[in-house]
Amino acid sequence: MTTNFPDSFDYQGMNAPMRVECDIYDLIVEGNLPKEINGSWYRTIPDPQYPPLLGHDTYLSGDGMISSFKFENGHVDFKMKYVMTDRLKAERKARRGLFGLYRNPYTDDPSVRGLNRCVNNTTPVFHGGRLLALKEDGLAMEIHPETLDTVGVFNYKGKLKSQTMTAHTRLDPDTGELCFFGYEASGLATRDVSYCVADDEGQLVSEEWFQVPYVSLMHDFAVTKEHVIFPVFPTTADLDRMKAGGTHWVFEPDKDTFIGIMPRDGHVTDMHWFRRPACSAFHFMNAYTEGKFVHLDFGIGKYAPFPFIQQASHIHPTPEDMAFGRVVRWTFDMSKPGEKFEEYNLAPAGDFPRIANKDHMHDYSIGYYQRFDPTAGPPLVAGPVGAGFNTLSRLEVKSGKIKSWHSNKPVTIQEEVHIPSKQPGHEGYLALVADLHDTQLSDVLVFEAEHVDKGPIATIKMPLRLRNQVHGNWVDAEELQ
Numbered sequence: 001m002t003t004n005f006p007d008s009f010d011y012q013g014m015n016a017p018m019r020v021e022c023d024i025y026d027l028i029v030e031g032n033l034p035k036e037i038n039g040s041w042y043r044t045i046p047d048p049q050y051p052p053l054l055g056h057d058t059y060l061s062g063d064g065m066i067s068s069f070k071f072e073n074g075h076v077d078f079k080m081k082y083v084m085t086d087r088l089k090a091e092r093k094a095r096r097g098l099f100g101l102y103r104n105p106y107t108d109d110p111s112v113r114g115l116n117r118c119v120n121n122t123t124p125v126f127h128g129g130r131l132l133a134l135k136e137d138g139l140a141m142e143i144h145p146e147t148l149d150t151v152g153v154f155n156y157k158g159k160l161k162s163q164t165m166t167a168h169t170r171l172d173p174d175t176g177e178l179c180f181f182g183y184e185a186s187g188l189a190t191r192d193v194s195y196c197v198a199d200d201e202g203q204l205v206s207e208e209w210f211q212v213p214y215v216s217l218m219h220d221f222a223v224t225k226e227h228v229i230f231p232v233f234p235t236t237a238d239l240d241r242m243k244a245g246g247t248h249w250v251f252e253p254d255k256d257t258f259i260g261i262m263p264r265d266g267h268v269t270d271m272h273w274f275r276r277p278a279c280s281a282f283h284f285m286n287a288y289t290e291g292k293f294v295h296l297d298f299g300i301g302k303y304a305p306f307p308f309i310q311q312a313s314h315i316h317p318t319p320e321d322m323a324f325g326r327v328v329r330w331t332f333d334m335s336k337p338g339e340k341f342e343e344y345n346l347a348p349a350g351d352f353p354r355i356a357n358k359d360h361m362h363d364y365s366i367g368y369y370q371r372f373d374p375t376a377g378p379p380l381v382a383g384p385v386g387a388g389f390n391t392l393s394r395l396e397v398k399s400g401k402i403k404s405w406h407s408n409k410p411v412t413i414q415e416e417v418h419i420p421s422k423q424p425g426h427e428g429y430l431a432l433v434a435d436l437h438d439t440q441l442s443d444v445l446v447f448e449a450e451h452v453d454k455g456p457i458a459t460i461k462m463p464l465r466l467r468n469q470v471h472g473n474w475v476d477a478e479e480l481q
């Protein structure tokens with residue numbers, strides 16, 4: 001290969017493509033790794049096999065790479081493999097990049113017209129005995145949970161009609177049901193959205209479709225025991241713009257945000273739409289229903305945070321725009337007609353919210369998330385937004401009390417995963433990959449979730465740099481069996 005990757009933050013420094021498939025038995029562990037941690041932590045990473053066809057692209061277009069940290073009785077093994085998508089196979093055959101702009105097939109090489117261009121690089125989800133690698137512009141790819149070999153496209157044995165499946169599914173911790181949706185469900189830049197439920201055995205039991213007010217980047221949604229919440233933020237798509245060779249996404253600050261809420265035991269025709277001025281969010285910490293109220297907790301921002309979207313939208317965030325960001329609670333009164341709802345501040349700005357799986361959809365007290373704290377060091381390049389988070393925080397949701405940890409070295413952190421403990425009253429553990437900017441390597445840090453401020457209890461040393469994951473999930477050994 002003779003072509004170099006572009007000289008942009010998406011491909012340089014800690015973001016430089018790795019393109020390494022590997023298998024490491026018994027990683028070096030420093031500190032005290034609790035022997036009760038048994039299971040696999042799956043992670044999906046964008047890692048481009050080839051430089052982009054047009055000479056530039058976003059980090060998010062990288063070919064899906066799936067990895068697993070298998071924890072067993074104080075030992076950790078690591079495995080990493082490409083998701084063998086049609087797109088990757090075609091590019092390997094041609095020995096070059098064939099795909100153009102992010103999610104714009106009109107900019108591709110003519111030789112791949114009509115080919116499935118999904119990179120399946122966003123979230124690994126284990127459900128119904130299957131491991132799925134997901135990305136929201138296509139269908140799931142089934143992966144062998146032990147070998148990480150690609151099994152093939154998974155569409156619930158042909159039952160799923162939606163052409164897309166979100167990377168942010170919601171698992172009901174009590175019933176084992178997996179709730180998910182797909183936007184642009186009937187094709188590129190369509191307003192159709194699917195809402196689907198798979199039972200605890202992984203069988204698709206319902207699929208309903210509805211239309212959103214405009215085509216929106218619906219990255220995540222939320223589910224309570226009683227309701228389903230579909231936020232529609234004004235990062236919008238337009239088919240004519242794509243046909244003209246433009247970007248899939250533009251942020252439109254003049255458009256309102258809409259929030260559709262439907263009863264879980266009802267239908268999409270029962271959707272109640274709420275509305276407020278433009279804003280942006282990518283990940284929801286949790287949601288729950290309390291009588292007539294539905295609560296939704298998350299980190300809000302003024303604009304979509306990705307530089308390639310801001311650039312296409314001619315948005316240049318000011319310090320005031322940045323100060324808009326914070327963690328909020330939106331409370332919707334389902335008994336009132338109309339479009340208004342309440343907003344309350346919960347905590348300082350951040351993203352990558354996680355909670356214990358058992359707490360999903362319920363009233364809860366603890367959440368974990370990541371922040372950029374300027375007192376912990378200057379911004380460092382890592383991940384798709386251009387600057388990585390440097391601080392891990394534990395939020396007491398009711399009081400707003402925060403405990404935090406950051407490294408004293410130039411370190412950015414990737415999304416944390418929560419690992420439950422079997423000890424009664426124990427809050428469990430958090431694990432994350434830390435980007436070590438001084439050595440260009442990575443460590444895996446393990447924390448007692450209740451005491452993140454005390455720093456990691458164990459460090460797993462990686463002999464290589466791990467590119468920033470998008471998301472990861474923990475699967476207990478018992479569940480894998």
Ligand SMILES: [Fe+2]
Pocket residue numbers: 167168219282283471
């Ligand atoms: Fe996400």
